[in-house]
Amino acid sequence: MSFRVGQRVRVADRLHEGHHRTPIYLKGKTGFVELAHAAFTNPETRAYGAEGLPEQQLYLVGFAQNEVWIDYSGDRGDRVYADVFEHWLEEA
Amino acid sequence: MSDHDHEHDHPHDPIGDGDEPASATRVQALEELLVEKGVIRREDVREGIDWLVSRSPADGARLVARAWIDPKFKERLLADARAAALELGLDPGPSPVVVAFENTHTVHHMVVCTLCSCYPRALLGPPPDWYKSLPYRSRAVSDPRGVLTEFGVELGKDVELRVLDSTADIRYLVIPRRPAGTEEMSEEELAALVTRDAMIGVAVPAARAAA
Numbered sequence: 001m002s003f004r005v006g007q008r009v010r011v012a013d014r015l016h017e018g019h020h021r022t023p024i025y026l027k028g029k030t031g032f033v034e035l036a037h038a039a040f041t042n043p044e045t046r047a048y049g050a051e052g053l054p055e056q057q058l059y060l061v062g063f064a065q066n067e068v069w070i071d072y073s074g075d076r077g078d079r080v081y082a083d084v085f086e087h088w089l090e091e092a
Numbered sequence: 093m094s095d096h097d098h099e100h101d102h103p104h105d106p107i108g109d110g111d112e113p114a115s116a117t118r119v120q121a122l123e124e125l126l127v128e129k130g131v132i133r134r135e136d137v138r139e140g141i142d143w144l145v146s147r148s149p150a151d152g153a154r155l156v157a158r159a160w161i162d163p164k165f166k167e168r169l170l171a172d173a174r175a176a177a178l179e180l181g182l183d184p185g186p187s188p189v190v191v192a193f194e195n196t197h198t199v200h201h202m203v204v205c206t207l208c209s210c211y212p213r214a215l216l217g218p219p220p221d222w223y224k225s226l227p228y229r230s231r232a233v234s235d236p237r238g239v240l241t242e243f244g245v246e247l248g249k250d251v252e253l254r255v256l257d258s259t260a261d262i263r264y265l266v267i268p269r270r271p272a273g274t275e276e277m278s279e280e281e282l283a284a285l286v287t288r289d290a291m292i293g294v295a296v297p298a299a300r301a302a303a
Contacts, residue, residue, distance in 0.1 A: 021260045023206050025233065037189065040261040058260055060191075065236075065255075074237040077252040082206075083260035 002057060003089060007033045009061060010092040011084060019047035022088045026080075030092045031063035034081060042085070057086040147217040151182045152265060153286035155192075155215065157279050160270040170194060173265060177215060185214025193256065194267040195293070200247055202240070202293030203256045203264045204232035212263035216288055223292065233257055243294040256293075266293040273299040 003009055013028030021043050036059055041052025065078040072078070126132045155176060159166035169176040173190040177183070184190060190212050193201040205211065206229045211219040222228050231239050236255050240247060247253060256264040268290040274282060289295035 021207060023257065023259055025206070035191075037191075037262055043260070058262070060262070062254075065253075069234055073235070074253060075247075075249055075251075078236070078254070079252065080233050080236075080255045080257060082257040083262050085260065 002086065003033050003036070003059060003091075005033050005036060008092040009033055009059075009084075009089045011061070012088050012090055016044070018044065020044050020088075022084060023082060025068065026061075026063065026082055026084070029063050029068055031061045033059050034062045035060040037083065040085075042087075058083050059086065059089065061089070144213060144218060147183075147185075147213055147215070149216045149286075149288035149291065150283070151177070151217075152212070152215040152288075152291045153283040154180055154182065155265070156267050156286045156291065157283035159194075159267055160274075160282055161279055166194070166267070169267065173215075183214060188212075188214075188261055188263045190215060190263045190265055192265045192267050193254070195269050197269070198250065199252050199254060200293065201254045201256060201264075201266045202232065202236060203258060203266060204229055205258045206230065206233055207259055210258040210263060212265050214263075215265060216291060220288070240294060243289065245294065245296055266291050268293075268295075268297050271297050271299040 008030060009032065010030045011022060011026045011028060016022070036057065039055035039057045042054070042056050043052065046052030060081055061084045062079045062081045064076075065074055065080055066072045066076060068080055123132075123134075123137060127134055155169060155173070158180060159169050165176065165179075168179070169192050173192045174184040176192075177190070188210075195201055203211075204223075209219055209224040211223060213219070228239065233255055236253055237247065240253075258264055268286065270282070271285065274285065277285075285297045285299070287295055287297065290297045
């Protein structure tokens with residue numbers, strides 16, 4: 001599966017033993033695809049000496065700040081973006 | 093100076109002259125092993141460190157200044173920062189991909205790495221210590237306007253704040269807004285206004301560089 005720019009996506013809300021690059025504050029949160037970067041080797045296996053293959057597509061995903069933090073005090077239009085690998089994203 | 097000139101009630105061996113953190117000892121041990129096993133050479137480590145500390149925010153500032161005076165170059169910088177850096181004869185470094193975002197009168201970007209200290213080192217040099225600190229890494233995403241206030245930046249309510257958390261292979265560079273009153277300045281003079289913090293998005297360039 002691949003996602004297109006503008007598509008609504010949710011970050012998988014799952015635990016992961018060991019190294020991974022999906023920040024916990026975004027797990028389970030819904031956002032939108034801002035950019036589709038290239039595919040990169042998977043840090044979850046590369047961190048343990050493997051080649052990190054197959055490569056995983058990486059996306060820049062944007063989230064409304066007031067949906068990420070219950071008590072967010074900034075502006076309604078504020079957003080936080082993070083790079084999330086495809087295998088951590090679900091259709092929303 | 094004595095080998096052990098502080099007083100407390102548990103015995104231990106001298107910690108060394110610099111009170112190095114445990115992580116430094118661990119890194120040294122890893123380096124010894126990697127060299128011993130022939131995975132890397134000591135010169136590789138030294139060359140890597142030399143390259144890293146030879147980078148400076150002046151490179152990023154050249155990119156920004158050129159983007160300010162040449163809209164076509166700015167488009168190329170936004171489309172492919174690596175190619176734009178090569179165009180100016182800058183060394184964009186090994187693998188990590190750099191993506192630039194532009195601040196405007198309605199959108200302000202700032203960069204953090206909540207997981208560690210990812211940073212566009214090739215174009216900005218080593219990150220400042222505060223960038224690697226836990227308070228910045230956590231509050232830059234949860235209370236970014238509060239963090240900006242502490243850096244002396246007050247955004248208007250009509251400005252959207254976009255925080256970029258560099259969680260993977262991409263490194264982010266902010267193209268700050270060109271200050272008013274700089275129309276007569278040369279590219280070099282403009283570059284001198286572009287600070288490291290402005291390219292992280294926690295400062296705004298001023299028309300006259302701080303004395």
